Amino acid sequence: MSALCKAVCVSKRAAELARIPCRSLLGFTKHYSSGETGETPGNEEGTPPAEKRLGGFAAAFELHSDLQQKHDIAAATVGKTASSKKKQSFAYLLKHSPLVQMGTAKDKVAVGKIFHIVNDDLYIDFGGKFHCVCKRPAVDGEKYQRGSRVRLRLVDLELTSRFLGAKTDTTLLEADAVLLGLLESKPK
């Protein structure tokens, strides 16, 4: 699920990565025709002709899902998974996690996945500790089903408040987010 968050945060870095010639594991296939050929022999696509350029966010999302797949395949074949995981300490993992890289949650756009629906309430998990609950929008209401990916603007990761006379905060065990719409670039 944290892969969903990564799509947002690496949107800047994705542009940098696209220009760097790939060294070991990553082969770019469909969307980037900047003349880079993957060094791994398993890259069957070759250098494709220039295709339709996707918009910024969608391109970053596509890139990241490709990167993730390539990395997983390469890591599995090369067999370096165990050693690469051991080297990363908790502090390293935390520092480079999308949650920390994102910063404050307010007004950040994230991709979430609907995991439960109760009539008009959509329970959406976006990779944080809690899920958020949003009302089904009037536009394209039927398209919001279990498993749909949606775009959210986060407001708060956990709704808590200290009431008068209480020792600890009262928590609603929910996050707060505004539903922006479906993830258009993903073909269903």
Added chain:
Amino acid sequence: MAVGLLKKALPRLGLAVPAWPGVRCMTSRLYGTAAAQTQIHQPDNSVGSDKILTEPLKHPDFFRLSELFSLKDLFDARVHLGHKIGCRHRLMEQYLFGCRLEQDILDLDQTMEHLQQALNFTAHVAYRRGIILFVSRNRQFTHLIESMARDCGEYAHCRYWQGGLLTNANVQYGKGVRLPDLIVFLSTLNNVFQQHVAVRDAAKMNIPTVGIVDSNCNPSLLTYPVPGNDDSGPAVELYCKLFRMTINRAKDKRRQMEILYGLKSQND
């Protein structure tokens, strides 16, 4: 006290002796029982049976549970995420890595150690044919926990907890009822954010407890607290998977050891 009486009345219950250092006989610690020490009778006193029970205690990780999980698995399951700083329990501060933008982050290095110990203890209890009870009052995961308990052949109680379930078991369930030998809490809070009654009652009845404690929970009464997230789906699914695999492993190991030492297994 009731547990001591149960053991005296039915010594062949074969209640598990937990692998606590230096504790051989539980009745000596019960308030109100006389100084008479009840011997824990094994089903038969042959050398093979003794070997089955003592052999696992010689290894620090007899069931090789450290290969079941890694730091990365815990991290990907969002186990390190805690509540907001305002919800923090003072006794959980020792398990926190820090606080990031008002959200507490649990230290996964400590969690790894605690989880290893908790799973090891659970495995030993399951190996010795102890009864394990899973308790959680988080309604989101009730079905998941109940099906996990059924899959590993143990018990779950994720519904309303009646007051005297453990402390008044003789009256509520009749005489001679066997209480659980281990209670595993997948969330130690009930629906009004107070500590679950079973934590206190298990301590009263000398039943060891394993519990996942979030940053707003009180870890003091638990025998094996495991600091971790108890609210996210992936985290609870991971715990369920780990407990299920641990218990199945331990039970399989028991069957292997019995075959190895040539004893016929007794059905409970």
